[in-house]
Amino acid sequence: MMNIKKNLIRFSILFLLPLALSGCHKPKKTATFQVPESFDENKNYEITFWAKNDTNVTQADVYRKAISDFEKLYPNITVNFKLYTDYGKIYNDVITNISTNTTPNVCITYPDHIATYLTGNGNVVPLDELLKDPRYGFGGSEVKFDSPDYDEIIPEFLNEGVLFDHNYAIPFMRSTEALYINETYVNKLGYEIPDVVTWDFIFEVSEKAMEQDAEGNFKINGQKVLIPFIYKSTDNMMIQMLNQLGAGYSDPDGNIKIFNDDTKKILLDLSKEVKKGTFSTFKISGYPANFLNAGQCIFAVDSTAGSTWMGSDAPLLDISEENIVRFKTVVRPVPQYDAGNISMISQGPSICIFNKDDAGEVLASWLFAEFLLTDDIQIGYATTEGYVPVTTKARNNKEYHNYLKLAGFDNKEHYDIKIDATTLLLNNTDKTFTTAVFNGSASLRDAAGQLIESVTKSVRRKKTVDDAFIDNLYKETISLYHLDSLNKGFTEDLGPLPKASKVLITILITTWLIIGFVYLLRLIRNRQKKRV
Amino acid sequence: MKKFLALVFASALTLSLVACGNKDAAESTEETAVVAEETAETEDVVLPAEEETEASEESAYMTYADYAATAVDEEVTVKVYVQATQSWWDNTITVYAADADGAYFIYNMACTEEDAAKLVPGTEIIVTGVKGEWEGEVEIMDATFEFGTDATFEATAVDATAALGTDAITDYMNQKVSFTDMTVEAVSYKNNEPGDDIYVTLSKDGNNYEFCLEYYLNGSDEEFYNTVGNLEVGATVDVECFLYFYQGPDGHLTKVTVK
DSSP states (O other), rough: HHHHHHHHHHHHHHHHHHHHHEEEEEEEOOOOOOOOOOOOSOOOOOEEEEOOOSSSHHHHHHHHHHHHHHHHHHHTTTEEEESSSSSHHHHHHHHHHHHHHHSSSSEEEEEHHHHHHHHOOOBHHHHOOHOOOTTTTTTTOSSHHHHHHHHGGGGGHHTTTTTTTTEEEEEEEEEEEEEEEHHHHHHHHOOOSSSBBBBBHHHHHHHHOOOOOOOOOOOTTTTOOOSSSEEEHHHHHHHHHHHHHOOOBBOTTTOOSSSSSSHHHHHHHHHHHHHHEEEEEHHOOOOOHHHHHHHHHHHHEEEEEGGOOOSOOOOSOOOOOOGOOOOEEEESOOOBOOOTTTEEBBBBEEEEEOSSSHHHHHHHHHHHHHHHHHHHHHHHHHHTTOOOOHHHHHTTTTHHHHHHHHSSSSSSOOHHHHHHHHHHHHHHHGGGGGGOOTTTHHHHHHHHHHHHHHHHHHHTTOOOHHHHHHHHHHHHEEEETTTSSOOOOSOOOOOOOOOOHHHHHHHHHHHHHHHHHHHHHHHHHHHHHOOO | OHHOOOOOOOHHHHHHHHHHHHHHHHHHHHHHOOOOOOOOHHOOOOOTTSOOHHHHHHHBOOOOHHHSSHHHHTEEEEEEEEEOOOOOBTTTTEEEEESSSOOEEEEEEEHHHHHHHTTOEEEEEEEEEEEEEEEEEEEEEEEEEEEEEEEEEOOOOOOOOTTTSSHHHHHHTSSSSEEEOOOOEEEGGGSSSSSSOOOEEEEETTTTEEEEEEHHTTTTTTHHHHHHTTTOOEEEEEEEEEOOBBSSSSEEEEEEEOO
């Protein structure tokens, strides 16, 4: 009997040891979420909500009101709110909290980021079942507020949250980028602004604007400073340029295609503009809005969600009154290669939910996320900036129509540039696109912007930017953003095992064989002894 | 046989642990490589080796006057002393630095978390980067650094009250300065709630000036954060700050004394 026990213990240890070792790299995974039969309103839930605003206190106030209204409907749910002004910070904080299992319940995010959360065992809840749940889903019978129906979520926006065949996010707001133009200066330079502005047009006008007088002042503004064209998000700039050209960026399988000849041509063309002094970026020079409003920039590209900062009468201003120059601002789609074939990026925050051990807590999180798509919040938030609501329900709401109609009525809520930017997206939703989402797509996006930033900096720093420079920049960028070692999804073939792993497995197998051999040897000997 | 088995187990376990450990080491090497690549972009100036004489070392650094005279987008190498830092984040740290002649703002300098902990006030560092100007703030960007000697230097605040509202205020850019007998005009939290920067408008002789409690600089000092957040409009205060610029002077507050 003792021998059997000893053998059992030995075998247990032998079985458990490899398991324990192989478990080194596997963090705890929360049980798969199942929609509960009902929501327990007698149990108190405390959920956390991490959100982002555009340094716009009105947006923060919309979130706060949403929380307050929701807590009145569901007194057993408390929503703790943490506000960021940078998506990157949210992303980093979530990554940090995944390892300690302290992710927020509800989080404003981008699908690119969710792809990374998923591979980091982020336990993001697949929403497929919840979206259409007859009780708690969109338009569900047990929901205590006027939720939009599933069919009222704009399908293009909803599909942006599909990753690896599951819907991991719902859209919250959508925006695009817009070109804000100082029309007064363009006209003064002898040009009329077309309905669709091309890259060539911008660089032609910009070059003309660089003329200086004998004292070094630019003739167009009488100032020492002029950067005719400033782009805020150079990652978007590169992505849109490539899309407009039909050139490679990435594909849905996570293959990186950006390091091609089209990209090289874009960068080399851009380097010539930088050399002329006609182009710079937010990261290098500052906010396009500040330069535009000071008469130091003619073409500024920024998000439609930044439209309240654009123009002489902008409701939000960062420059002092005495530095503001009076001019007429017009809004156009981002510059195009082909004016007859407009292409612009779709962007804007989405919402994801993190899984927790208590399914009731997850359901409480979902209810709050769903609440953020109700008309009051959709319209309330969309009107703070050049955002558009993500539901047809809100878009068809009379209150929203009235808001759009009152463009220019005042320079606050109805600031005409903001509503022009909003209308730009409403009228061109079918011309928007998104890029493929996979683990590493966030890094690829950063890399796309970095290519432009690096070229711009290098020209300014008097380095030679030529084919060889770009080839080297490609290598550096691939390495810096680890684009040569991306894990594209959950089920990807990870390739051959590393050498260390092969050695380890060989040792474990050998150990097992030796142990088995010794055990058999002992067994034979014991039987031989018994026979004797 | 038992000894043999024990040896086999021990070997297997040790190798398993080594395999785990190797991964970390590889990751660490990878991170270092990233920093090195970032460095390579700008680091043209070669610093002398430690064994070389003090005189030849000195010649590799710019004086503050040289730095001030250097054009934007030119490479710079300076020997400076840390006065304060913002929170380390994503392998970068923003440093308020000074030497006996002037001050420097070093934005998002490449830095490991381990080294960031050593960047205490007074620490001598040699910084190589590119001079930049962003929204009126002259700074060193794309910087890398190495630790200098054990020499230390901490600047004392210079009274710049008389320069307020004049072009002379630019001469104090990035320095630790003080302003006396200022009147509180407005205090507001970023996002309308505590937990981030606090914007403070102070006036002197009828003119308003902007200041900020930069959360990443000293937001963790609860007492100071509360003092600034609770400032009452109309109160008279003396303040100290690093004179950061954003569309004009926008000092990052380090001390506030309510009179």
